[in-house]
Amino acid sequence: MVDPVLAAAKAAARAEAMARRTGFDPALGGRLAAIVLAESPPPQGAIVSGFWPIGDEIDLRPLLIALHARGHRLCLPETVKRGNPLIFRRWQPGDRLIPGRFGTSHPDSETLTPDFLLVPLLAFDRTGHRLGYGAGYYDRTLAALPHAFRLGCAYAAQEIPEVPAGPNDVRLHAIATEQALIRAMAESPRFG
Ligand SMILES: Nc1nc2c(c(=O)[nH]1)N(C=O)[C@@H](CNc1ccc(C(=O)N[C@@H](CCC(=O)O)C(=O)O)cc1)CN2
Numbered sequence: 001m002v003d004p005v006l007a008a009a010k011a012a013a014r015a016e017a018m019a020r021r022t023g024f025d026p027a028l029g030g031r032l033a034a035i036v037l038a039e040s041p042p043p044q045g046a047i048v049s050g051f052w053p054i055g056d057e058i059d060l061r062p063l064l065i066a067l068h069a070r071g072h073r074l075c076l077p078e079t080v081k082r083g084n085p086l087i088f089r090r091w092q093p094g095d096r097l098i099p100g101r102f103g104t105s106h107p108d109s110e111t112l113t114p115d116f117l118l119v120p121l122l123a124f125d126r127t128g129h130r131l132g133y134g135a136g137y138y139d140r141t142l143a144a145l146p147h148a149f150r151l152g153c154a155y156a157a158q159e160i161p162e163v164p165a166g167p168n169d170v171r172l173h174a175i176a177t178e179q180a181l182i183r184a185m186a187e188s189p190r191f192g
């Protein structure tokens with residue numbers, strides 16, 4: 001069921017967030033990596049999903065390289081047909097990517113199920129609500145992985161006072177930026 005009032009509020013917030021998310025320094029991904037490793041590192045052995053930056057997203061590659069060096073298995077999402085949860089394919093630094101839908105890139109390898117997800121977003125708020133591109137991919141994916149840890153990754157400037165949210169929106173446990181780790185949910189999985 002689509003609530004037209006909520007959909008319109010999200011569309012407006014999305015347009016504003018897209019306009020604001022330009023001109024940041026992608027190198028701030030190094031700061032984000034240091035903050036995640038210090039304040040919310042994935043537990044040993046966790047399978048971690050990342051994302052390959054598109055548009056003006058913060059660059060997670062410094063974090064992915066560090067997690068690989070710590071022995072984590074890593075994976076990246078493949079953008080499947082609209083209406084379905086994402087699938088994740090194993091990746092390690094240096095692996096080749098192939099082009100996918102909407103300008104995304106993904107590995108061409110075995111699938112893995114992550115238990116710690118680094119989640120892209122256009123805007124977030126302090127309660128852990130996030131706004132994505134509007135296809136619902138991450139909401140569907142996170143709903144299917146209720147025991148996984150959900151860490152939003154973004155520039156600090158992507159915070160807004162209140163993301164319009166409805167019943168399908170899955171809250172993030174925490175958000176990492178180049179400035180701080182923001183803990184959004186008290187009741188988190190055993191790690192984080
Ligand atoms: N890096 C990254 N990978 C990701 C996501 C993401 O947000 N970031 N996704 C999160 O769900 C999924 C891809 N979802 C997407 C859904 C819609 C559009 C989209 O409509 N893009 C517009 C252009 C937007 C722009 O100008 O930046 C288009 O192609 O017309 C893009 C990605 C999986 N992989």
Ligand SMILES: Nc1ncnc2c1ncn2[C@@H]1O[C@H](COP(=O)(O)OP(=O)(O)OP(=O)(O)O)[C@@H](O)[C@H]1O
Pocket residue numbers: 001002010130131132133134135136137138139140143168169
């Ligand atoms: N778990 C779900 N089951 C069914 N439909 C869903 C689910 N989650 C989201 N949707 C639908 O997907 C559409 C897009 O949702 P929404 O606007 O919240 O996307 P988003 O969070 O911005 O995008 P994304 O999650 O891809 O980053 C809406 O029509 C929504 O009702």
